[in-house]
Amino acid sequence: MKIKVCGLKHPENIEAVAALQPDYVGFIFYDKTPRYAAGLSADALQAIPASIRKTGVFVNESAENIDKLIAEYGFNAIQLHGDESPAFCAAFKGRVTVIKAFGLNEDFDFEQLKDYANNVDLFLFDTKTKIYGGSGKTFDWTILDQYKLDVPFFLSGGIGPENIAEVKNITHPQFYGVDLNSRFEIEPGLKNIEKLKDAFNIVKNKIQQMKYGVNEQGYYGDFGGAYIPEMLYPNVEELRQQYLNILNDEGFKAEFDDLLKNYVGRPSPLYHAKRYSEKYGANIFFKREDLNHTGSHKINNAIGQILLAKRLGKKRIIAETGAGQHGVATATVCALMGIECVVYMGEIDMARQAPNVSRMKMLGAKVIPATSGSKTLKDATNEALRDWIGNPVDTHYIIGSVVGPYPYPDMVARFQSIISAETKKQLVEYTGSELPQYVLACVGGGSNAMGMFYHFLDDESVKLVAVEAAGKGVNSGESAATTALGNEGVLHGSRTILMQTEDGQVVEPYSISAGLDYPGIGPQHAHLFKSHRGEYVSITDDEALQAGLLCCQLEGIIPAIETAHALAQLEKMKFEANDNVVICISGRGDKDLDTYIKYFNY
Amino acid sequence: MNRLNKLFASKNNNLLSIYFTAGYPALNTTVDIAEALEKSGADFLEIGFPYSDPVADGPTIQHSSEVALENGMSLKVLFEELTELRSRVSIPILLMGYFNPIAQYGIERFCKKAAEVGVDGIIVPDLPIYEYENMYSSYFIDNGLSNIFLVTPQTSEERIRKIDELSNSFIYLLSSSTITGYNLKLSDSVEDYYKRITAMKLKNPTVIGFGITDSSSFAKACNYANGAIIGSRFVKLLGEDGYMDKIDGFIKGIRP
């Protein structure tokens, strides 16, 4: 799809728009519009690269004047917005690209276009108004179905940030591109570059390239991709094509933000933990994801994905869960939206996280035990994938972490990135800077950590510390310290680092915390690890439980055992007195009371 | 031209292929089973190498994979067993399995070794087209191995054309979007799908797999494709006592 940006008149703004590389830029020579480009020096157009077609826009202008302006500004295209006849258009055709504009409404007579068909290169369809030129209002796009000629057309009129994604659904064979104008402005004639940039990304389906972010093929350095059997290809491909459009859609964003605020209870507080700060000799801040509805960060992703599933028209949700936190979050959002929910959970995990099984059932979800393999999280994931293979059309699979085939790792990271987006704002209030010296989080698949790291990835002064579960010790044979014990391979659809035998069989991990008991990490973590952007460390069961108890007694917060791993890492670090340290309190410990009680004999 | 190409050139209908998991029910049975299948008339074989997390497989093949792993099967062991393959078996042989064990073994080394023991083609369900084309196809081509792609009722026409272009022996059609081990239901929509494929006039022959269990589903599948593959039903037989003596009856029962 081509992009035309129209109504430019300020030299610096022209340069900034040209840097976005639209296919056409338009300059309006009509004195009744506030976007009138008269007085613009021809030099201002010199800097525009040849790949961008410079278009003069006219309304019932004389042929001599148009010729004069073509010569003066070096236009490659003209757009005629008045009552110009087919013969008038024909006189220019061949010398420049001729675009003839028409205002459309329900009564528009498409017959009249026939006479123009051989005399123009393109049509431009705008909303019909009494005045000439753009109206900024949209028309009912279904009337385009009546257009049957073979001249391609631009669509114009009221295309703005909130409906740009919908334009991508137009399948008319002659649909050539969009004309962006008044809805992307700071004032008439001055374009809003940020808004245009987002729109370009949506239209071109481009991923805003971040140094540690995903590329167009779904890779982070050596990691990522979509290693899936053909049976899953249509499902994953549908997501890949749609997820950025949907996530960038203004309506989607508004609904997501509203639910995060009013249902989940965001923003979650950034709490200055004073007794921790005293103990560790630095300013320690807790990002309180434990205070979210359902008790962990998992709800952020579940809300995002259920809204996405609704927009994809899905009628049934499946999910995998280890500790049950993601299963509970998914069951919750399915109840909220009235959508059928099936959660796969390893038989062993069902026994050790029994309260969460009951919660899911109360919320109306069906919990199916995964009885294959080792009967834990990785097998629950396998079962969910098998279910999805058998139900390719009506089912969406809500993966619970930044794992799985592309686009899941990127999509889940974006939903969780709210954690670091809020942290930056909140930290300024305390410290005057958005950047701390350290950010810490625990890593199972890595979603709370990726959410906590996301907006700090390009701020290389911020040290990112990811804490894995060492279980009974990295070398005990009972561990889940993936980066310490694993090597590169493919797990659950992405190339990443995983624990495996030399024959490539996946090794069953162990951790006291069911949420960290996973043999892999998300591909973006593998990339951060390999590129040394992040420091990956591990904490044993004993260290974690002690740290969990310490948090209860120093701050009055019972953390999830997963989170306690991140807290335990503080013991091993050396800080300067002025260091600001943010630690993601990914979840609360209610679900872990049994384990704590047994361990400490309370 | 490898053995697969020769087979399809000489015979283009009712081809019967059998899948079984190497190392199941016991080690050192792979070539015995292959030999018995050839004697009974099977046209070509797929030998599965086991993986701990076979997401495209149903309970039967999952179970056979678990047992095979417990028995100590691995690519290394399989290639040792296959050193006597070509002195005893002459029909085309494919290896089928997931990507991670191959990646650990080394893809180039895997392709070399497979060619060396006389394998003709490879089926890796979770190796995507993009990665195959851009990173690995030369290893397959240099070693004379055919890579087999799967197509499901949901695969778009454009993608099927691409697969046809990248294939050089046959295309594996799935009867429906399913994991292995479920019965073929020849509903109208499945029939439409086969007709759609036939109408595309692909350059490669097609073989239908997943859900073929008996002579009637085999015959139905052969109405639409050059042949069909039986997997789970045969693997079940290997779980029975005295399975070696039952192979001949099984094959004759499928294609009388």
Ligand SMILES: Cc1ncc(COP(=O)(O)O)c(C=O)c1O
């Ligand atoms: C409280 C809590 N923290 C962390 C995790 C680990 O998941 P991730 O690494 O995706 O954040 C879990 C998983 O269940 C969890 O429940």
